[in-house]
Amino acid sequence: MNGPLTLFDRLWSAHEILRRDDGASLLWVDRHYVHEGSHHAFARLAARGMALAHPALTVGVADHYVPTRGREAADADIARMIRTLEDNATARGFRLFGQHDPRQGIVHVVGPEQGLTLPGMLVVCGDSHTATHGALGAYAFGIGATEVAHVLATQTIWQRKPRRMGLSVEGRTGPAGGANDIPLNSIARLGADGGRGHAIEYAGAAVRALSVEGRLTLCNLSIEGGARSGLIAPDETLLNWLRGRPFAPDGAAWDRAAAEWLTLASDRDAAFDREEGLDAAESAPGVTWGTSPEDALPITGTLPDPERAATASDAARIRAALDYMGLRAGQRLEDVAVDQIFIGSCTNARIEDLRSAAAVLSGRRARVPGLVSPGSALVKAQAEQEGLDRIFVAAGLEWAGSGCSMCVGMNGDIVPPGNRCASTTNRNFRGRQGPGSRTHLMSPAMAAAAAVTGRLADVRPLLSGRDV
């Protein structure tokens, strides 16, 4: 390719094995993560009598179904899902971070944490939040079960090149909302399908200033805006974070790799198919009120009125969302009482997330019950070393094991019907956290504020005078 390139162009061409006449490309996959939910793909492979093309490039992680409260799975079906993954790992010869591995956790937390995901890679997983790994300068996207079977069998995937979107975030994020508020803000503006067909490269001063953990949160939420992948160019911040991770290269290999990774960037005059800008200062702590991530507002806002919607279908959608959520048009968000909180998920359960929630909760009592599930067993150990678990427990919250937990409720951790949950997860879809559950998405600090006040609350006053 000639002319100025974007980071995405570079990653794409480095993985393109061939391009068909019709424009679809066959891409090489460097890292393929599987989890319990990949059982359909393994069954397909077995039905075709095929083996794994490259077991050394496949990594399994038990997360979606693992119990987080006690060691026993909630029922026989759930136990069978975990065991099936273990059996597949043994039979097919790939590495597994299973239920009892001290490094177990949510796949999108474990991969980066272990240095299994590295800059310049193409990463796929049968899970839409694979976009998370793009924070490490990798091209990472979620795929379906048929595609998982294809990757297992061939280590490749067919893709049509997505359009490239540059999303530049200038200004500074506040200490309270951090990385979670940038995407909530941009999704509210561009829509839950605004990024459809695009690979988003995040850039700008506010993104550069984010820690790697913040960048993981930002890229994680790309999919909620409809984009299959989000990415950020590697820099020194990233290299410092990656160096010494268990599966990252070391010695001379590190030097060579690191030099190459720093060349992974968009040329200054590279053109994107679409460019969007955002001011981080707009990112007042955000919460969602409805049943799509695009239903986000600053916490200081009031609920929309269907009577004032631009179109009849907007009005119908707003009315249905308010109805499902048990809310009234024009109500102030800060007047909405919550029944429980959840801090966890691949969006917001890394150590910095737990620290920011603990900073709010320290010395305070929660008025509503809540569950805190660290993103990995290593995050859990680190949090315990720092005494964060004691802060959560003293506040009256439950300190659980790591896994997807209440983000998706597959392991039995669910929000009861009609209950309203302040949640640091990524999807506020109807029934996502359990049948009839009502979810408000927000940052960990905001979820902590909801715990302390028993309602949706602006965390900023709760932080004044505190060291965050």
Place this chain on the structure above:
Amino acid sequence: MPGWTRHEGRALPLPLENVDTDQLIPARFMSAPRSAGYGGFLLHDLRYDSEGALRPDFPLNRPEAAGASVLIARRNFGGGSSREAAVYALVDAGFRAVIAPSFGDIFSSNAVNNGLLPARLPAEAVEALLEAAPLELAVDLDAGTITGEGQAHRFELDPVWRLKLVNGWDDIDLTAAHDEAISAFATRRRAARPWLWLATP
């Protein structure tokens, strides 16, 4: 999945936006093996109330829904998770096509891998169909048309997607021809960047 070129069947209206994959199939049903049949899980929590009783008003529960095979919905259909089970639920319930102004990207490719057409039409065309539904429609993959009862709309279809739908292929069938190119690429990549390979466990 057997291929198809032309499909005629009853089209049902589902006049909702953002019908995400969590709606299409709630997570708790996804541990079932495919052989169990996923049709009964489709839109489960919209079809049934919290007591487990059918909601008679819901489009899929009305008498005219029996035997329907085309679904018409509003924008961002199938957004959200990568769960292919959302497609299994539609296919097992007898659907061959979904018509909407926009689809989740992962949902679309999952659909095509299972013989289900995600047909993208302009929002005005979708509104016209919703207005007329339920109705009998003919969907033609070669012509790229949706016609019937005075309606006539054209949709664009990626040529590879057409190929896969018409032949009932998934990608593994298409990739076998490229074995040599793949292994040559793998050898080069491993030599240049050995750190990408893990030791086998």
